[in-house]
Amino acid sequence: PRVLLSSVRLEHKTDVLRSFLENKGFFQAKAAYDTTVKRKKATAEYTLAPGSQYTVAELHFPTDTNTALIRKIYETMPKTLIKKDAPFDLDIIKTERLRIDDYLKEHGFYFFNPDYLIVNADTTIGNKKVNLYLQLKPSLTEEARKVYYINDVFLYTAFNLRETSVADTSKRNAEFYEGYWVVDRRKFYKPKLFRQSMPFDPGDVYNRTDHNMAINR
Numbered sequence: 001p002r003v004l005l006s007s008v009r010l011e012h013k014t015d016v017l018r019s020f021l022e023n024k025g026f027f028q029a030k031a032a033y034d035t036t037v038k039r040k041k042a043t044a045e046y047t048l049a050p051g052s053q054y055t056v057a058e059l060h061f062p063t064d065t066n067t068a069l070i071r072k073i074y075e076t077m078p079k080t081l082i083k084k085d086a087p088f089d090l091d092i093i094k095t096e097r098l099r100i101d102d103y104l105k106e107h108g109f110y111f112f113n114p115d116y117l118i119v120n121a122d123t124t125i126g127n128k129k130v131n132l133y134l135q136l137k138p139s140l141t142e143e144a145r146k147v148y149y150i151n152d153v154f155l156y157t158a159f160n161l162r163e164t165s166v167a168d169t170s171k172r173n174a175e176f177y178e179g180y181w182v183v184d185r186r187k188f189y190k191p192k193l194f195r196q197s198m199p200f201d202p203g204d205v206y207n208r209t210d211h212n213m214a215i216n217r
Contacts, residue, residue, distance in 0.1 A: 005035065005042040017046060025088030025130075026050040027123055054088045057129035062136065069109065069145050073134075076103045088130050093119045096134075105208040108147035116140045148206045155194050157184040 014031045021029035028051040036043045059082045065071045081096045097114040104112045116139065122131040154174060174181040177191035179202050184191075197217045199210040 005037075005044075008044060010035070010044060013044075014046060017048060021048065021050050023090035025053040025055070027054055027088075027130075028052070052128045054123060054128050054130045055085050056082060056088060057125060057131050058084065059132045059134065061134050067145065068147055069104070069112075070136075072104055072107050072109070073100055076100050082132060088121070088132075093132075102208075107207065108149065108205040109144065110148040110206050111141065111143040111146070113144070116144055150200055150202050150204045150206060152181060153179070153198070153200075153202055154181045154183060157182070157188055158186065 010033045014033045018029055018031040021031070030049040030051075032047045034045050034047070036045065059080060061074050061077045062070045063074070065074055076099065079099070081092050081099060086092075094114075096119070097117045100117060101112060101114040116137050118135050118137050120133045120135060122133070125131055173185050174183045175191070176182075178195050180191075180194055180198065182189075182191055182194060197214070199213045199217070200207075204210075
């Protein structure tokens with residue numbers, strides 16, 4: 001729709017265009033704008049000079065495998081989405097962080113999240129190449145470094161997710177059955193039903209697949 005020229009953020013749009021090109025590996029991109037006014041109508045024109053696109057020379061994973069977290073991150077390297085000689089692409093880097101986070105969630109790192117990973121780019125090696133270094137951010141918490149295990153498992157048969165009041169999660173009436181605590185005051189279900197349905201046991205390393213499978217079942 002038509003708008004006033006004064007309301008069009010020309011410089012901002014130019015920055016967005018330049019940023020998009022940089023995210024696709026055009027690190028020396030330039031963008032400019034100009035306006036042409038004729039009578040009471042104006043035309044905005046954007047000029048882009050992307051330059052050459054940088055490609056990946058090498059991807060470096062953390063090599064300090066003295067910690068469980070870095071060992072697990074290192075294990076993901078063979079399936080990396082960032083390929084040698086492929087164009088630099090920030091979207092692929094973001095997807096790579098999610099891929100690594102998914103792997104860590106399957107191996108007990110419950111409190112880890114993709115924002116703890118950063119990929120630094122070195123564009124000074126020449127020949128329009130870039131070296132990438134996957135690293136952990138200093139903001140990484142101690143909780144995120146730890147592998148978590150399943151402790152006690154409580155099953156509440158009368159729990160209602162739609163209740164607006166606070167649900168009763170008292171453990172007073174819990175009965176222990178083959179590794180699980182079952183709270184079923186009305187005796188609606190046979191305890192063996194839960195033993196057949198639960199994909200994990202107390203003492204297992206937490207993983208997100210089993211977590212979601214238990215919810216679905």
